[in-house]
Amino acid sequence: MEKLIVQGGHRLKGRVNISGSKNSALPILAATLLTRDTCTIRRVPDLSDTNYMLRILGELGAEVERASGVVVITAGKIKWKAPYELVRKMRASICVLGPLTGRLHKASVSLPGGCVIGDRPVDLHLRGLEALGAKVLVEGGDILVSATRAGFKGRVINMMGKHGPTVLGTGNVMMAATLAKGTTIIEGAAAEPEVEDLADFLIKMGAKIEGAGTNRVVIEGVKELHGAEHTVIPDRIEAGTFLVAGAMLGDGVTLKRVVPGHLRAVTSTLEACGFELESGRDSLTIRGNGSSRGFTLTTHPYPGFPTDMQAQFCALACAIPDSSTITETIFPQRFMHVAEIKRMGANVTLQGATAHIRGGAPLKGAPVMASDLRASAALVLAGLFAEGQTEVHRLYHIDRGYEHLDDKLAALGASLERARE
Ligand code: EPZ
Numbered sequence: 001m002e003k004l005i006v007q008g009g010h011r012l013k014g015r016v017n018i019s020g021s022k023n024s025a026l027p028i029l030a031a032t033l034l035t036r037d038t039c040t041i042r043r044v045p046d047l048s049d050t051n052y053m054l055r056i057l058g059e060l061g062a063e064v065e066r067a068s069g070v071v072v073i074t075a076g077k078i079k080w081k082a083p084y085e086l087v088r089k090m091r092a093s094i095c096v097l098g099p100l101t102g103r104l105h106k107a108s109v110s111l112p113g114g115c116v117i118g119d120r121p122v123d124l125h126l127r128g129l130e131a132l133g134a135k136v137l138v139e140g141g142d143i144l145v146s147a148t149r150a151g152f153k154g155r156v157i158n159m160m161g162k163h164g165p166t167v168l169g170t171g172n173v174m175m176a177a178t179l180a181k182g183t184t185i186i187e188g189a190a191a192e193p194e195v196e197d198l199a200d201f202l203i204k205m206g207a208k209i210e211g212a213g214t215n216r217v218v219i220e221g222v223k224e225l226h227g228a229e230h231t232v233i234p235d236r237i238e239a240g241t242f243l244v245a246g247a248m249l250g251d252g253v254t255l256k257r258v259v260p261g262h263l264r265a266v267t268s269t270l271e272a273c274g275f276e277l278e279s280g281r282d283s284l285t286i287r288g289n290g291s292s293r294g295f296t297l298t299t300h301p302y303p304g305f306p307t308d309m310q311a312q313f314c315a316l317a318c319a320i321p322d323s324s325t326i327t328e329t330i331f332p333q334r335f336m337h338v339a340e341i342k343r344m345g346a347n348v349t350l351q352g353a354t355a356h357i358r359g360g361a362p363l364k365g366a367p368v369m370a371s372d373l374r375a376s377a378a379l380v381l382a383g384l385f386a387e388g389q390t391e392v393h394r395l396y397h398i399d400r401g402y403e404h405l406d407d408k409l410a411a412l413g414a415s416l417e418r419a420r421e
Contacts, residue, residue, distance in 0.1 A: 002395040004406060006383035007415035008365055013251045014412045018239045018258045019045040019403040020069070020232035024194040026092045027171040028201050028232060029053045032073040033060065033099035034175060035205055037227030041071045044232060045403040048396065052090045059083045060096070074227075081108040084142075088113060094122055097143065098172030101129055102179040105147040111138060116372050118331035124159050124166045128173030131157040132180050153181045154221055160188025163330050164301040165215065167192050174199065177219040178207040186217040192302040193262045197233045204228035236262040237308045238402060239284065241377050243267070244312045245409065246286035247275045248319045248385050253412060254285040265305040269295055269313070273320065294322030294359065299330050311337045311378035314355060318346040319385050321360030328353045337375035340368040341382050344390065365390040370397040377402065384414055393421065 020043030030053065032039040044050055046069070054071065058064050060082060062075035080100050087093040091112040100107035112122060126136045126143065132155060134147040154177060159170055170190040175198075177184035189195070191213050199212030205228045208220035239258045246253030247270055260267070260279040267277050267284070274292045278285040294317065299307040307330040314337060317324035328334050332353035342348055343366045347358040365388030370376030376397040383390030392398075395418065398405055406416050 001421040002418050003421050004380060004392040004395050004398070005417050005419055006365070006380060006390045006392065008363075008384060008386040008388055008390065010249070010384070010413050010415050011251050012245055012249045012253055012409070012412040012414060015254045015256055016242055016408050016412060017256050018234045018242070019043070021045075021194060021197070021235040022047055022049055022401050023167070023237070024197040025050050025232045026053050027095045027168065027175070027194070027198045028230065029057065029071065029073070030095035030099055031175055031198060031201060031205070033057065033062065033075045033078060033096060034103050034178065034202075035225040035227055036074070036076045038072060038074040039205070039227050040229040041073070042229070042231040043069055044071045045069070045235065047399065047401060047403055049090055049092065049400045052086055053093070056082055056086045056093055056096060059086060078104070080104045080106040082110070084110045091115060091120065092168065094125060095168055095172060097125065097129070097145065098175035101134055101145045101147065102176040105134075105149060105152055107143075107145040109143050110141055111143055116336055118333040122169070124161050124169040125172045128157050128159055128169060128186070129176060131155045132173070132176055132184065154184035154219065156185045156187065158187045165190035167195060170195050170217070171198050174209065174212070174217060174219060175202065177221060178202055178209070178225060180221040182221055184219040184221070186219070187215070189215050189217045190301060191215055193233055193236065193259070201228065201230040204230055233262070234258045237306065237374070239263060240266045240306070240309045241312050241381070241402070242408075243270060243284065243286050244316050245381055245384065245412070247273070247288060247292075247316055248381060250286055250288050252285065252287050254283055256283050258282060258284055260284050265303060266309055269297055269305065292320045292322070294320055294324040296325045298327040301330070307331055307334065308374050310334060311374045312381055314338065314348070314357065315341065315378040315381040315385070317357035318348070318359050318363060318382060324357045324359060326355045326357070336371035337378040340375070340379055343368055344382055344386050346382070362387055364388055367391040367393065370394040373397050373401040380405070384409070384416075
């Protein structure tokens with residue numbers, strides 16, 4: 001196992017290229033199961049999560065070739081049972097449920113286990129597939145889905161949950177509905193850019209979809225889908241993480257290959273704090289300005305403030321000499337990073353799903369433990385800002401969702417290195 005040793009206090013400056021989106025690539029790779037033809041997906045980030053997905057597709061019988069960000073997949077003859085050993089390692093494996101159900105009218109995928117960021121049921125996914133006429137059983141830790149070709153029909157489905165729409169749930173039902181008879185209307189659909197990107201790929205495969213990127217998606221079922229080529233959108237959460245690094249320690253950090261429109265909730269919060277931002281067609285530049293103000297934010301489904309940027313803004317709030325408040329509404333318990341940042345001297349009080357941060361106190365380097373992907377990014381940001389040396393343990397959390405984070409930060413002037421635990 002590896003850790004990251006971070007030397008604090010180095011200013012950041014320069015340009016960084018943003019990778020393809022993890023949360024877009026995962027469902028898009030799974031969607032290739034919907035056709036027996038060959039699909040080519042570009043800008044697939046080199047992450048442990050995308051590698052898991054490719055292994056699962058391989059185990060299901062798909063031919064998978066990969067060469068530096070380009071993945072070619074041919075899911076000719078496939079099986080309906082996903083391998084537990086791989087599925088248990090990554091929650092997002094649930095994305096194969098929709099394509100297998102749509103194409104084979106049969107699927108078995110293990111029920112995702114617990115998650116440190118909070119309660120993550122999949123009841124909305126199952127409700128959606130049942131509404132399409134599938135029979136769903138949960139037995140022995142597995143989700144078993146079966147349907148008849150005649151009975152697999154489009155319906156009006158409300159996918160709204162108590163914490164709002166579901167991103168992967170919308171994707172799963174949308175994928176299954178592409179091959180269901182008649183029209184499916186998903187109300188309360190998630191409107192994230194990753195859902196829209198998935199729909200764009202499905203449309204290239206011959207699917208009939210309207211309204212993706214809004215809360216009402218209409219899918220007209222077709223008999224079959226064909227092969228297609230697609231380039232995954234840039235990772236807005238990786239981009240947001242670098243914007244926060246640039247806010248905390250930057251003397252001008254420019255992000256390239258990014259979609260500024262996908263980050264409005266993030267950039268408007270940074271501007272409200274007093275940071276200067278400049279956006280180009282596919283670029284964003286951030287400059288600190290020496291005096292910044294605290295902020296109050298509440299996470300919401302897109303286009304609201306993303307929960308996947310909450311931890312990083314917690315680290316930013318520690319660096320701003322003012323008070324800030326962060327309320328988490330999607331995963332109310334998603335504050336594993338707080339106890340670790342407090343070990344570095346941060347002044348944070350948790351009240352239910354709200355964190356009150358009194359920033360400005362100097363942070364001191366310390367050994368800290370990563371617990372999940374975004375919490376680990378926050379610990380790296382805090383370590384870059386702190387005095388002295390920080391050791392971020394369980395680096396594998398970072399490698400799940402950030403492509404070459406340490407190299408990219410080092411290219412901007414950070415001092416950090418990987419080491420064995
Ligand atoms: C996606 O997870 C992302 N993962 C998550 O990013 C992200 O935090 C989340 O969306 C919210 O934006 C991927 O895309 C691979 P949800 P997903 O279903 O789809 C509740 C990261 O850091 N819910 O939209 O699994 C759920 O408990 C990861 O990259 C139900 O109640 O999240 C949560 O409170 C972490 N029943 C809310 O809905 C369901 O059936 C939103 O979850 C499904 C979800």
